[in-house]
Amino acid sequence: EAGVTQFPSHSVIEKGQTVTLRCDPISGHDNLYWYRRVMGKEIKFLLHFVKESKQDESGMPNNRFLAERTGGTYSTLKVQPAELEDSGVYFCASSHGQGYRSTREQYFGPGTRLTVT
């Protein structure tokens, strides 16, 4: 079974540019999450999809961030326009949708390292 994959693994862009990160969850996982780790800080929750619907987007930092999950499969996270403080590692995770939450461990992808210069 393939794990969570993320593309690209690294991205270097200039301030003001746009970047789109992609996440492919484990096949059949209804739940998809985005997290971010800024240098020296904790990993922070950004957003949770259940299929194509946003269940919780309380962690999205501002309206420069747009997440989509059309069709309930892969997800994209667009940053437009990028700022210096957006630099960090963006993780995607997925979990299955059945049963109690207590059974739903989140499997993480390798992350996308974003550098805004």
Added chain:
Amino acid sequence: AQKITQTQPGMFVQEKEAVTLDCTYDTSDPSYGLFWYKQPSSGEMIFLIYQGSYDQQNATEGRYSLNFQKARKSANLVISASQLGDSAMYFCAMREGHEYSGGGADGLTFGKGTHLIIQP
């Protein structure tokens, strides 16, 4: 206030010794889940172990066990017989609310991590 506190930024341990990584948490929710993840230098986050707030027994997974002290709000990770490959960052995380229901938002809150180095 921090929800997850990991007080050990770094630890050096001799190979084959047991290791305890500290984690304390803060929540007013009676229902929550606690997780430990390992992040080796390659960057991926590897799930290690889970403990539900109502679980009667401490969780164990191979060489990993979770020392769950509910009254103290601590969830320390114990690695028995450490190996060189255990060198990595370790993160404690919590999911609050409705742990034993089917729905709800379930984003994790993470601590800052502990960098564990196993020495030969």
